[in-house]
Amino acid sequence: MLRLFRVVSMLEGCSYLAILSVTLGFINRDFVAQLGMLHGVLFMLYFLLFSGVSGKQKWSVVTSLSLFLASIVPFAFIAVEFFLSRKLASQKPASV
Template sequence: MLKLLPFFRIVALFEGVSYLLLLFIASPLKWFYNDPQYVKMLGMPHGILFMIYVVMAVLISSDMKWTTRTLWIVLIASVLPFGTFYIDKKYLTKTKRA
């Protein structure tokens, strides 16, 4: 499953970027200018990326030898702004190559 790690890192990056765009650009445009088109445009891709992130985190957790606590940290980070970037730096770049 470590073959999935590069793909998971890409998904984490896109999930984090889509969340930031949704949170700091699309939502303010919706509420301040009554323009929901960007929320509609970014909402579905973000949702799909979020689900892929969660499933992949669970799949690679055993190969990465994450404890249950670490897995929960990785999952909770997906709902925090900039959380996936922190996870990438702290947990995904320190892999031991055999």
């Protein structure tokens, strides 16, 4: 489930940047409805997975709050990616 959360985190972050690029004029405004719907679905999926993963991983309140706030701050999904990749690497059994 952590791996799925990692993928959704990246997709949600990229969709947020796409919406911001519409606001800045880099992408045509004709795509606002489609991007908005995609981002909304990904954000809800992010929140649902975040709720499940944070409980399962027994993350602290500070870690959980940081990961939730990262879904709101542009480019913060990159820091979440590093955090989740370290968590995944630490869960893998050491091969001898």
